[in-house]
Amino acid sequence: MKKIGVLTSGGDAPGMNAALRAVVRMGIHRGHRVFAFYNGFKGIVENESTEMYNRSVGDILTRGGTIIGTARYPEFVKPEIQKQAARNFKLLEMDGLIVIGGDGSFRGALELKKLGIAVLGIPGTIDNDINGTDSTIGFDTAVDTVLDNIKKLRDTASSHQRTIIIEVMGRTSGWIALKSGLAGGAEAIIVPEMPFDLEDLIHRLESGIARGKKHSLVVLAEGVMSATELSDKMKDAMGFTANTVVLGYVQRGGSPTASDIILASRMGARAVDEIASGMSGVMIGLLKGELVTTPFEEVIAEPKIIDPNLYHLAMALVH
């Protein structure tokens, strides 16, 4: 029997609850005890935790968000706060900690590991910008959410003659923009990983109009610029104003897709077994269809960038 801690950290993502449920239930199934810390690392520092039972995670499997909360907690970069967390964690006689979150969370987790805590990561973020996994929990749902909106925009864009810019999440990573743009047949996809070329964009849109296309959708990752900025730039060049949509936190919400729930369930269950077997300092990931572990150092070394082949496929298929 082990005592396992679990927390969700960073921006919430659909499927975090499913991962939490898997950690709790597989933990209990294997004979361990599981404790949740509230609001991420803050819950360790401020000693806010509770023991979790099978019933504690009833009816959350398909719900968005995270029932144990998550919080921005910039203070956690301070060594004394990290030490306080490690002290508190040890006083509770915990055997290990499972951190569900993004790369920022894994930086914090790595510090705890250095302070002697056995800690394991599960990638939960809609951004899919994490090395060591082909997909993060919440990404599939976020892409479907954007796609739903693109479909609605198509309805109206094809009735009028319009250019619409839809700004999606992704400060350093264009994954959401790329996959939703590819699936939605966007006329242009603008991502941080590719150089932005206004002339090329205008040319692409105008040649579409010349071919008889009545409307155009541009999917824009927020990290490149805001939809308003892009609209201003395009107005000067094209002489008309594009309409803008800013989805914001809508992309973080919604009930997770089956794919995200299953990914989260598999990762959560695996994390329990890894932590029970003494593994520490690694993140569970899904690479080429298999669950694997990657050291935090590799995970956080650099952000995962988009697959350029998908980008070129998207552009080849738009006419």
Add this chain to the structure above:
Amino acid sequence: MKKIGVLTSGGDAPGMNAALRAVVRMGIHRGHRVFAFYNGFKGIVENESTEMYNRSVGDILTRGGTIIGTARYPEFVKPEIQKQAARNFKLLEMDGLIVIGGDGSFRGALELKKLGIAVLGIPGTIDNDINGTDSTIGFDTAVDTVLDNIKKLRDTASSHQRTIIIEVMGRTSGWIALKSGLAGGAEAIIVPEMPFDLEDLIHRLESGIARGKKHSLVVLAEGVMSATELSDKMKDAMGFTANTVVLGYVQRGGSPTASDIILASRMGARAVDEIASGMSGVMIGLLKGELVTTPFEEVIAEPKIIDPNLYHLAMALVH
């Protein structure tokens, strides 16, 4: 047998296709011929029309947008353009025209009536800002679209501790903001019909926080100010930044709700019978559950404003 023209005008709305289908099929069912003009009044002026058959409107019942197009056409305020339209219309030996659109479209329709055209209106706009009807085609769908987004925002807002501003359509009318805010339990609803009071808003949000509320949603009609503007104002007063969502044309898209399809079908069918019986210069509306007609002059005299009782109900139920 009559020859009936039909067009969709102004901003498109979900359910316009259902109205078109009803006009075409009920028209043919009654023994008339029906012709569609493309892209609103422009289609009359530029002589772009086509005869419609039962099959022409197959498979469009549940599709958003309008298959016969709609266009902004500011030139139509010019008397000579109106006269050109009337001339063209008469040359086609049409007996009457059915205009599916909003108040701007009915102003144009009224001008045609003055030039001797039998013309009838069907209220198709998501804004629900039209006198003479309790609901416009597309409004129910738009409200459900906003509600879906509010539900997604709740997921993430309750995981973090957040204030989110969701900007919705409505330049002069707060109907979309009011109904979606009431249905979504928004902590604040800001509409053009009510004076904006920043202090009252801040007080409302802060007292919610004081009562232990973890997050707040503000639904804002675009006619009052933009989400960015409101966020700036709130930041100065509250010391933190609200997140913003701008739904834009997403609200115009999507497959219509059953309620909108049925409203559109009933109105379209009725419009055929009214025009065939020689009625002109009126809009079909649904008032207190009954289809009625109201003269264009009354319809366009002033915008329909929100029901303050619903606003007060919304505020009484939020805690």
Add this chain to the structure above:
Amino acid sequence: MKKIGVLTSGGDAPGMNAALRAVVRMGIHRGHRVFAFYNGFKGIVENESTEMYNRSVGDILTRGGTIIGTARYPEFVKPEIQKQAARNFKLLEMDGLIVIGGDGSFRGALELKKLGIAVLGIPGTIDNDINGTDSTIGFDTAVDTVLDNIKKLRDTASSHQRTIIIEVMGRTSGWIALKSGLAGGAEAIIVPEMPFDLEDLIHRLESGIARGKKHSLVVLAEGVMSATELSDKMKDAMGFTANTVVLGYVQRGGSPTASDIILASRMGARAVDEIASGMSGVMIGLLKGELVTTPFEEVIAEPKIIDPNLYHLAMALVH
């Protein structure tokens, strides 16, 4: 200050939670105390109740089902059980009871009224088979749920050449079948209020095929016969087997539409005021856009039947 009891009874319906929230919050807003009985009338008989506060109904506005439960409770027809309920209710010194449910629930409510309890009804059932209201809470949502399924069936039916029967709820009432069939453009709609004529159905489907129609959808209210029965009858006559879909309780689930939430909120708030003003023995209804009250005796005298005009409209528009 009054003490008001509330319960949900009969089949659950989307929007019951919104009605409950409105009763609780408007009750408290007006200075009353509100108590919920669990699982319908059974909760009164078995003394299972709890006081409700503003927070008790937090986060339920857009959730399907009913958080206070509902149960089939056939024993409630027995006079001694009714008397026990009345005794229990009076011992709690309650001033009145609000019953959210269908016609069976109002029969029970009427018995309680005869035993001296002030009791008021709110129509909550997906079936829309209640006199005294144009729409019941949950009906709009159920129709949209069926419509969503019809749209999915269209996708596949038009790829193959197929006839599909979709069986929907409605033992004595065809409202769900009628509105979903009208909105979904079903080739045939079979409801309990209309005589079933197999020959006419076959003729209608075959003439569609003769006109080049590739697929047909038949919406069937369960009260007429099961989808399997109809399929068997059609097979003998047409020589091929239709596919069948049975939606069952799926129709009771899902998050309520904005329209149902608002209807429920208005009715719940109004019920508080009626019961506080001493009204008893009536159901709140929405007739011609206005909230009105109708005595239980009238409400339960006979089921509300479908509007034949809508049926004929549906049939006129299908080609």
Add this chain to the structure above:
Amino acid sequence: MKKIGVLTSGGDAPGMNAALRAVVRMGIHRGHRVFAFYNGFKGIVENESTEMYNRSVGDILTRGGTIIGTARYPEFVKPEIQKQAARNFKLLEMDGLIVIGGDGSFRGALELKKLGIAVLGIPGTIDNDINGTDSTIGFDTAVDTVLDNIKKLRDTASSHQRTIIIEVMGRTSGWIALKSGLAGGAEAIIVPEMPFDLEDLIHRLESGIARGKKHSLVVLAEGVMSATELSDKMKDAMGFTANTVVLGYVQRGGSPTASDIILASRMGARAVDEIASGMSGVMIGLLKGELVTTPFEEVIAEPKIIDPNLYHLAMALVH
């Protein structure tokens, strides 16, 4: 420049249109000409085909079904029909054929290959029962469709105390049942790959009730038995009647998920390049994240069965 034929065959699946679009547009992009045959192999035999252009596949990316039709065509097992198809195909001077469908379609494709046609397969079926690929086009969408229905059933099942059986597609394969049941937290999942044990099922449901569980959902693959049959068996043993839902062809409909669209787009684009490079007799598949080819003989040798680890994971997480 090559002349490439393409057809969709067998049961339709969401994403077939996306695959078709990718074949057409990537084909043209690479300088080839692409021709669609209508209604599967029947279109070759009956010489019903048309050249496809970029515009031919405009606006279909996110639509369910297949715009070029598919048909059951049992006659195609006859050698003389196959020879007729091969003759027709050669007369058109086609260089190769891309078949989008399931295992039955690949049997037909293999026969054509034996008759000297270069033919390539793309796995399009909601059943995911195809060897040589981890996922088939349409499977992800079908699972999400079932999950949506499970979520609706949860709403109502938790208001009442109920057992509900939901029958899903899968004659020989339990993939849809397994993934939707795992994602929906079903209390029991019954698949063709596992022996059915009524006593074990009853025990599982009753022990849930003993633990205080108010409702149970059983996901049943149609290949084991019908929902009605299972309900009858359970009634004898448990003394009450479970409710049943039969989703039928609803599972084949709906707009494809982003994941299915992207899978279809990648496979379609790859198929063009394979056929142009002279590859024949293989199916494109996605194995461990990579596009690969597998000979038809291997693909059709036996159906792909479910992953028992996922089944055991599902059962371990239900309480």
